[in-house]
Amino acid sequence: MRDFAQEIEQRKLAGLYRSRRLVSGPQQPTLVADGKALLSFCSNDYLGLANNPEIIGAMTSSLPDVGVGGAASHLVCGHHEAHHHLEQRLAMFTGRSAALFFSTGYMANLGVISALAGRGDTVFSDRLNHASIIDGCILSRAKVRRYPHGDVAALEAMLAATSGHKLVVTDGVFSMDGDIAPLRELARVCRCHDALLVVDDAHGLGVLGPQGRGSVAEAGLSEEEVPVLVGTLGKGIGTSGAFVAGSEVLIDYLVQKARTYIYTTAMPPALAVATCASLDVVERDGQRRSHLEGLIRKFRAGAQALGYELMPSRTPIQPIMIGDNWAALALSQSLEAQGVLVTAIRPPTVPEGEARLRVTLSAGHSERDVDLLLQALAKSRPILSGGGAGKPAI
Numbered sequence: 001m002r003d004f005a006q007e008i009e010q011r012k013l014a015g016l017y018r019s020r021r022l023v024s025g026p027q028q029p030t031l032v033a034d035g036k037a038l039l040s041f042c043s044n045d046y047l048g049l050a051n052n053p054e055i056i057g058a059m060t061s062s063l064p065d066v067g068v069g070g071a072a073s074h075l076v077c078g079h080h081e082a083h084h085h086l087e088q089r090l091a092m093f094t095g096r097s098a099a100l101f102f103s104t105g106y107m108a109n110l111g112v113i114s115a116l117a118g119r120g121d122t123v124f125s126d127r128l129n130h131a132s133i134i135d136g137c138i139l140s141r142a143k144v145r146r147y148p149h150g151d152v153a154a155l156e157a158m159l160a161a162t163s164g165h166k167l168v169v170t171d172g173v174f175s176m177d178g179d180i181a182p183l184r185e186l187a188r189v190c191r192c193h194d195a196l197l198v199v200d201d202a203h204g205l206g207v208l209g210p211q212g213r214g215s216v217a218e219a220g221l222s223e224e225e226v227p228v229l230v231g232t233l234g235k236g237i238g239t240s241g242a243f244v245a246g247s248e249v250l251i252d253y254l255v256q257k258a259r260t261y262i263y264t265t266a267m268p269p270a271l272a273v274a275t276c277a278s279l280d281v282v283e284r285d286g287q288r289r290s291h292l293e294g295l296i297r298k299f300r301a302g303a304q305a306l307g308y309e310l311m312p313s314r315t316p317i318q319p320i321m322i323g324d325n326w327a328a329l330a331l332s333q334s335l336e337a338q339g340v341l342v343t344a345i346r347p348p349t350v351p352e353g354e355a356r357l358r359v360t361l362s363a364g365h366s367e368r369d370v371d372l373l374l375q376a377l378a379k380s381r382p383i384l385s386g387g388g389a390g391k392p393a394i
C-alpha cells in the first residue's frame with residue numbers, strides 16, 4: 001500500500017507542503033485569516049467586487065423568488081430563467097452570439113476540451129496553460145502537443161506538420177506570470193491551419209479591454225477569429241462560476257456533449273442574478289479599472305526600485321520572481337509577520353526553480369495599501385541577498 005504519510009513528509013522536506021488558511025468574514029483586501037487581520041495581496045478579486053453591497057443586495061433580494069438550491073441538472077429541470085438571462089447577458093458582454101453557464105472554470109475547460117477534441121485529434125496547448133486546461137486535454141484522449149510559452153512560430157510549425165482536427169488552447173492572461181497571450185497572431189495561424197482556437201480569459205475578464213470585456217475584446221477579435229471563449233466569474237467578476245461563449249451552433253453542441261455541463265447540478269439561480277448585477281457594475285464603473293491601473297504602475301515602480309525581479313506584466317498579476325522554494329517561503333513569512341499576506345507559489349503550480357510570490361492587485365486596494373506592501377517588501381529585502389533563506393519552520 002502507498003505510504004501517504006511518508007509522501008507528505010517528503011513534500012515537507014522539499015518545501016512543497018501546502019496548508020490552508022481559515023478565513024472569516026468577507027473576501028476583501030483586509031482579510032481575517034486564521035483569526036489575524038492581514039492586508040491581502042493574493043486574491044483574484046481584481047475589481048474588489050466579491051463583497052460589493054449592490055451585488056449582495058441583488059442576490060439577497062432574489063432569494064425569496066428563486067430559492068437556494070439548483071436542485072437538478074440543466075437538462076433535467078434545473079435550467080432556471082435566471083441562468084438563461086445570465087447567458088444572454090454574457091453573450092452580450094463578450095460580443096458573442098450565445099453563451100453557456102458552467103459551475104466553475106475548471107469544469108468549463110474539462111467540458112469544452114473533451115467535447116471539442118477526441119481520439120485521433122490533436123490539441124496544441126501553451127506550456128504555461130492553467131491546470132484545468134491540461135486536465136481537459138488529458139480527458140479528451142486527443143494527442144496533446146505543448147508548445148513553448150507564447151511561441152507562435154513554434155506553434156505554426158507544429159500545426160503545419162499535423163493533419164486531422166486541430167484545437168489550439170491558451171490562457172488569455174497567464175495566471176502565474178500575468179502576461180497576455182499573442183492573441184492576434186494565434187488567431188491568424190489558427191485560421192491559416194484550420195485549427196479551432198480556444199481562449200480561456202479567466203484573468204482578463206472584467207480587467208482588460210473596453211468596459212472590461214477581456215483580453216479578446218482588447219485584441220479586437222471577433223467570434224470568427226476566436227470561436228471558443230471561456231471566461232470565469234469568480235475572479236474579476238467577483239461572484240462564482242464560468243461560461244463558454246461562441247456561436248449558437250457551438251453552444252448547442254456543448255449542451256449535447258460537454259459532460260461537465262450535463263452531469264452536474266445547476267448552480268443556484270441567485271448566483272446568476274448576482275452575476276448579472278456584477279456585470280452591470282463592471283461595464284459601468286470604468287473608475288475601478290483606472291484606479292487598478294494606477295496601483296499596478298505604482299507597485300511595479302516601487303518593487304523594481306527595491307531591486308525585486310518582476311515579470312513583463314501589465315495586468316493585476318505581478319509575480320516577484322524568487323527561484324528557490326525556501327526563499328519564496330521565507331519572504332512570504334517575513335511579509336506576513338509585518339501584516340501583509342502574499343502567498344508563495346511553488347512547483348508544480350509553476351515550473352521547477354521558478355518559485356515566486358504572486359502579488360495580485362485589486363481595485364479594492366488603496367494607494368496606501370500599496371505603500372504598506374512596498375514598505376514591507378523593503379524591510380524583507382535582505383532575506384533574498386543575505387543568505388537568510390534558511391529552511392523556515394513550517
Ligand SMILES: *Cc1c(COP(=O)(O)O)cnc(C)c1O
Pocket residue numbers: 103104105106107109130132171175200202203232233234241242
Ligand atoms: C482560475 C482559473 C480557472 C479555473 O476557474 P475556476 O472558476 O476557479 O474553477 C481556469 N482557467 C484559468 C486560466 C484560471 O486561472
